[in-house]
Amino acid sequence: MSPPAAAASLLVLPDELLEDIFLRLDAMADLARASAACTDFRRVVSARRFRRRLRSLRPAPVLGCLALYAPFEFRPAEPQHRSAPAARALAQAADFTFSFLPGGPNGWLACDARDGRVLFYRLSFTAVFADLVVCDPLHRRYVQLPPIPGTGCSGYKDLDPFLDPATDGEKEEEQDLPFRVICAVAQSQHEFVAFHFSSATRIWFRTTFDWSTPLGQTMVEFFRLSDRRYAHGCFYWSFLGMGNLLILDTREMEFSVLDQMPGRNADHQTHDIVEVGEGRLGIVSVADGILELYSKALGKQKQWC
Numbered sequence: 462m463s464p465p466a467a468a469a470s471l472l473v474l475p476d477e478l479l480e481d482i483f484l485r486l487d488a489m490a491d492l493a494r495a496s497a498a499c500t501d502f503r504r505v506v507s508a509r510r511f512r513r514r515l516r517s518l519r520p521a522p523v524l525g526c527l528a529l530y531a532p533f534e535f536r537p538a539e540p541q542h543r544s545a546p547a548a549r550a551l552a553q554a555a556d557f558t559f560s561f562l563p564g565g566p567n568g569w570l571a572c573d574a575r576d577g578r579v580l581f582y583r584l585s586f587t588a589v590f591a592d593l594v595v596c597d598p599l600h601r602r603y604v605q606l607p608p609i610p611g612t613g614c615s616g617y618k619d620l621d622p623f624l625d626p627a628t629d630g631e632k633e634e635e636q637d638l639p640f641r642v643i644c645a646v647a648q649s650q651h652e653f654v655a656f657h658f659s660s661a662t663r664i665w666f667r668t669t670f671d672w673s674t675p676l677g678q679t680m681v682e683f684f685r686l687s688d689r690r691y692a693h694g695c696f697y698w699s700f701l702g703m704g705n706l707l708i709l710d711t712r713e714m715e716f717s718v719l720d721q722m723p724g725r726n727a728d729h730q731t732h733d734i735v736e737v738g739e740g741r742l743g744i745v746s747v748a749d750g751i752l753e754l755y756s757k758a759l760g761k762q763k764q765w766c
Contacts, residue, residue, distance in 0.1 A: 476505050476508075479501075479502065479505045480505060480510075480511050480514065483495060483502075483505065483506060483511070484514060484515065484518060489519075489547075492506065492515075516632075522538075522543070522544040522547065523538060523544060524537060524538055524544050524547055524548040524551055525537040525538050525548050525551070525552070527557065527574055527579070529571035529572070529573075529574060529579070530571070531566070532558070533557055533558060533559055533566065533571065534557065535551075535552055535555070535557035537549055537551065537552045551599070554599060555598040555599040555601075556598050556601045557598050559579070559581075559596060559598065561596070561601045561602070561603065562581065562594060562596060562603060563592070563594065563603070563605065568583050568584075569581040569582070569583050569594070570582055570583070570584070572622050572623065573622065573623040573624045574624070575624040575626055575627075576624070576626065576627045576632070576638060576640070577597060577599060577638070578595050578596065578597055578624060578640055579595070579596050579598060580593070580594070580595055580622060580623065580624050580642060581593070581594045581595075581596065582594075582622055592605060592606075593605070593606040593609075593622060593642065593644075594606065595624070595640055595642065595660075604640075604660065606642060606658055607663065607665070609644060609656050609665055610656075610665055610667070620644045620645070620646045620656075621644065621645045621646065621689065622642060622643070622644045623642070623643055623644075623645075623689070623696075624640060624641070624642060624643075625640075625641035625642065625643050625657075625711050626691065626711075627639070627640070639659065639660045639661050640659075640660045641657065641658065641659050641660070641711075642657075642658040643655055643656065643657050643658075643696075643709070643711070644656040644658075645696075645698075645709065651671055652669060652670070652671055653669070653670045653707065653716060654667060654668070654669050654670075655667070655668045655669075655670075655709055655714065655716070656668075657711075657714055666714070668709075668714045668715065668716065669716075670707075670715075670716030670717075690733065690734035691734075692734050692735060692736045692742055692743075693736055693740065693742060693759060694710065694711055694712050695708050695709060695710050695711065696708070696709045696711065697709075697719075697734045699732065705718055705719055705720050705722060706718065706719040706722065706734075722744065722746075723744060723746070723753075723755040723765040732744050732745060732746040732747070733745045737756040740758070740759060741756045741757060741758055741759070742756065742757055742758075742759055743755065743756040744756075744765075
């Protein structure tokens with residue numbers, strides 16, 4: 462009697478069909494088990510095209526909240542939240558006390574967190590920032606940034622350091638995700654400066670902008686505490702009583718100004734910048750007890766509606 466046909470007789474499914482099957486699995490744990498079943502499944506699951514489709518259908522889950530003030534604390538999602546098991550595993554694997562920071566966590570101040578990284582700075586009596594560090598709490602490692610050129614002079618007060626979000630293309634790589642740090646400052650009532658650092662070049666670049674409408678001296682001194690929002694690759698700063706926005710396009714590293722904000726009593730309204738569907742920019746405003754939403758297509762000449 463001849464032996465039964467081996468694996469060669471099994472039905473071979475095309476990658477496109479396997480992708481559709483895997484995308485319909487109920488849980489990410491099921492996808493992980495499928496990936497571990499055989500090399501062909503793992504090849505399909507690890508492909509960039511599949512990861513892109515998966516992210517479009519299943520955005521990254523919320524695992525918890527990180528308190529960026531000492532003592533640092535990660536508050537994981539709790540049962541019955543569907544992310545609770547993954548959140549618990551993250552809390553056990555990562556070091557959210559940041560004990561691996563140079564010299565220990567004492568003296569370090571957290572100023573931003575994004576894409577799995579946390580940005581810290583440490584004050585000094587001799588410079589605006591003696592140290593800037595980007596750390597990865599999951600892998601317990603950090604990168605110490607070189608000094609910002611020229612920040613020891615008195616013209617730079619209250620630098621506002623923050624992380625520039627990774628692009629969709631960078632997130633697809635998943636391994637060794639690059640990072641960028643921006644330090645913005647109102648150098649005077651007319652001049653704004655942004656220092657931009659990339660982990661790829663390890664060099665600080667400087668961008669300046671002269672604003673024809675002067676800021677009050679109080680706004681200059683408290684620029685770091687002004688509202689900063691992010692949408693569609695741009696950071697937005699609003700200044701109470703001015704009715705306009707300072708914009709930094711991180712793709713081109715260029716400043717611009719939105720002179721006329723929509724809405725009633727725009728100079729004194731409370732507002733927020735949001736991303737609206739189909740690539741539109743939105744402003745949610747509250748003035749005179751009325752909540753309003755305005756949106757427009759991206760571009761300087763587009764009209765609000």
